[in-house]
Amino acid sequence: MSNLQLSEAVNRVQPSATIAVSNKAMELKRQGIDVIGLGAGEPDFDTPDNIKEAAIKAIHDGKTKYTPVDGIPELKEAIVAKFKRDNELTYTNSQVTVAPGGKPIIFNAFLATLNAGDEVIIPAPYWVSYPEMAIMCGGTPVPVACGANQNYKLTPEALEAAITPKTKWLILNSPSNPTGAAYTKAELRALADVLLRHPQVWILTDDMYEHLVYDGFEYFTIAQVEPSLYDRTLTMNGVSKAYAMTGWRIGYAAGPDKLIGAMRKVISQTTSNPCSISQWASVEALNGPQDFLAERNEVFKTRRDLVVAELNKAEGLHCPTPEGAFYVYPSCAGAIGKTSPGGVVIENDEIFATELLQHGNVAVVFGAAFGMGPAFRVSYATSTEALTEATKRIQNFCASLK
Numbered sequence: 001m002s003n004l005q006l007s008e009a010v011n012r013v014q015p016s017a018t019i020a021v022s023n024k025a026m027e028l029k030r031q032g033i034d035v036i037g038l039g040a041g042e043p044d045f046d047t048p049d050n051i052k053e054a055a056i057k058a059i060h061d062g063k064t065k066y067t068p069v070d071g072i073p074e075l076k077e078a079i080v081a082k083f084k085r086d087n088e089l090t091y092t093n094s095q096v097t098v099a100p101g102g103k104p105i106i107f108n109a110f111l112a113t114l115n116a117g118d119e120v121i122i123p124a125p126y127w128v129s130y131p132e133m134a135i136m137c138g139g140t141p142v143p144v145a146c147g148a149n150q151n152y153k154l155t156p157e158a159l160e161a162a163i164t165p166k167t168k169w170l171i172l173n174s175p176s177n178p179t180g181a182a183y184t185k186a187e188l189r190a191l192a193d194v195l196l197r198h199p200q201v202w203i204l205t206d207d208m209y210e211h212l213v214y215d216g217f218e219y220f221t222i223a224q225v226e227p228s229l230y231d232r233t234l235t236m237n238g239v240s241k242a243y244a245m246t247g248w249r250i251g252y253a254a255g256p257d258k259l260i261g262a263m264r265k266v267i268s269q270t271t272s273n274p275c276s277i278s279q280w281a282s283v284e285a286l287n288g289p290q291d292f293l294a295e296r297n298e299v300f301k302t303r304r305d306l307v308v309a310e311l312n313k314a315e316g317l318h319c320p321t322p323e324g325a326f327y328v329y330p331s332c333a334g335a336i337g338k339t340s341p342g343g344v345v346i347e348n349d350e351i352f353a354t355e356l357l358q359h360g361n362v363a364v365v366f367g368a369a370f371g372m373g374p375a376f377r378v379s380y381a382t383s384t385e386a387l388t389e390a391t392k393r394i395q396n397f398c399a400s401l402k
Contacts, residue, residue, distance in 0.1 A: 013132045017369030018377075021353075025363035036390040037363045038378045041177060042246040043326065047281075048292055051243060054284035055277050063280055067273040070264045071098030071252070075279045078286040079252050082237075086210070087224050089235065091254040097263050098282075100274040102208055102238045102251035103129060104267070109204060109234055109253070110137035110169075112262035118168040123154040124371035125329060127177045127206070131371070139168065143371045148320055148331060152179040156190045163194075167201050172222060175209040178370045178377035179329040180304075180322025182213055185220045192226035202259075203233045208251075211242035211293050213324035214301040231256050241325075242293060243285045248278040300326050303380040303387055310391035311378070314398040326381040329367070332374050338401035346401065349373040360397035362390050 018039060025037035058064075071079075076093040083089040099105045110133055114120070120134040124143040131141035144162045146154050159170070172191070175182040183191075195201055205222050213219055223233040238251035254260070273279075304321070307328055311319040316334025332352050339345050340355040353366040353376050367373030380387055 009136050009138075012135050014128075016132075017128050018365050021363050021365045024357070028357075028361075028363075033361065035357070035361045035363055036382075036386050036393070038380075038382065038387075038390055039363050039365050040379055040381065041327075043241065043244040043296070043381045044383065045244040045296055047244050047248070048285075048288075050288050051245065051281050051285050054288075055281040058277050058280035063276050065276065067276050067279060069268045069273050070260075071096065071274065072276075072279050072283075075252075075283050075286075078283045079254065082286045083235070083254055086219075087221050087235070089221070089224055089230070089254070094257055095260050096252065096254045097260050097267070098250065098252045098274055098279065099267060100249040100251070100271050100278075102206070102236060102240065103133070104271055105234075105236050105238075105251045105253045105263075106130070106204065106206070107133050107137065108263040108266040108270075109259065110134055110139060111266050112259065113202070114139035114168060117166055119164060119166045120169045120171065121159070121162045121167060121201075122171050122371070123173075125152060125176070125178050125367065125375070126171070126371050127173060128369050130171055130173075134169075140166075142167070145372060147372070148318070151320065152176060152181040152329065153183060153187060154191065156194045159191055159194045163198050163201060165200070167198070169202050169204055170195070171204050171206065173206040173208075174221075175213060175322065175324030176327075177209065177325055178327050178365070178367075179320075180325040180327045182209075182217060182219070182323035182325075185218065185225055188220055188222050188225040192222060192229060195229060196226070199232070201232070203229060205233060205235050207235065207237045208241050209325040210237060212297060212300060212326060214297060214304065215323070217323045234259060239282045239285045245278075245281070245285065248275070248281060250274055250278050250282045300380070303384060304328065306384065307378060307380045307387055307391060310388075311394065314391075314395045316398050316401065317394075326379055328378050328380065329370075329375055330378065332367075332376060335398060335401055336374050341400050349376055352376065356394065356397050359400070360393045362393050362397070 021039035028035045076096040114137045118139045134141045223230045234255040236253040239245040317330045319330035350366040365377040367375030
């Protein structure tokens with residue numbers, strides 16, 4: 001029996017529910033069970049060929065050595081150009097940091113800035129890792145409920161009520177994981193008006209799903225809407241979702257020199273540089289052709305409309321139509337209190353998801369993991385055939401509840 005004593009920090013942290021669901025689905029598939037996994041947060045498209053070719057060329061060119069800890073100059077230049085082109089934001093290379101994925105960007109920012117007692121406002125439903133990373137870095141997550149009646153978005157009134165003298169960060173994620181909700185320019189303007197009254201609050205805007213918006217939605221990020229917030233905003237993005245490069249592990253952000261410098265110090269003593277080959281591939285992703293984005297978005301929109309329509313036919317479910325990302329977040333309030341075919345009472349959304357996997361062979365992520373239920377997250381980043389079958393199974397499962 002090991003006598004290893006784990007740290008208090010790690011004991012306060014919960015494992016990632018989204019990763020757990022994906023692992024469970026893969027495990028059942030390996031056992032020969034016909035499970036449809038709707039838990040993965042990654043596109044089912046392949047990385048575009050021009051990006052792959054850039055990576056292959058980098059290998060042949062010997063670009064296989066250490067790089068500067070927070071990114072090669074060529075990638076930083078591409079990121080600076082992207083922010084100018086897409087978001088009307090002007091940065092220099094020294095204001096840009098590159099890390100092995102979006103998670104290290106957030107973690108490095110928190111580790112560089114949070115002290116014990118500092119609060120991080122996190123609109124709920126939220127991506128599962130936000131509160132856990134705040135806790136690991138000594139901060140206190142402050143979830144703010146943003147229900148379906150608010151279209152899963154933070155209101156100015158709720159933000160004002162959540163801010164205290166100890167508030168250090170506000171996290172904004174648009175479009176959202178898990179709901180797909182995206183903030184309009186007017187909605188960001190209203191939040192900015194609150195933030196202007198509270199100069200101690202910094203903003204971390206997670207724009208990872210920026211290019212995945214539908215129905216003509218016009219995308220804005222908060223420092224673009226209110227330039228006065230530029231000096232206390234960390235604008236974060238990455239190549240994972242839009243360019244189908246989740247496994248390449250490249251996230252990036254831009255912000256004030258002092259913050260980026262502190263994050264550089266953290267990364268120099270932790271992960272050090274992201275993969276050199278992935279960095280060169282990302283240069284091509286950002287500088288190369290972007291026309292495929294619109295084509296893929298059309299496919300995602302078709303899938304979204306299919307999933308929303310079919311889930312709203314299921315007894316006890318209500319599924320709003322999101323503006324972006326590749327998730328929907330249906331409420332399962334109508335199923336709570338019913339009994340599954342296995343005789344289990346559906347007391348909460350975690351039990352709902354467990355019984356759905358057990359009796360419907362569909363893997364979803366339960367809403368409590370995202371800080372708000374009863375609901376669950378469905379990823380529609382999979383084939384139309386799989387989604388059609390999965391929604392049929394969910395309908396049958398809901399009909400079987402008594």
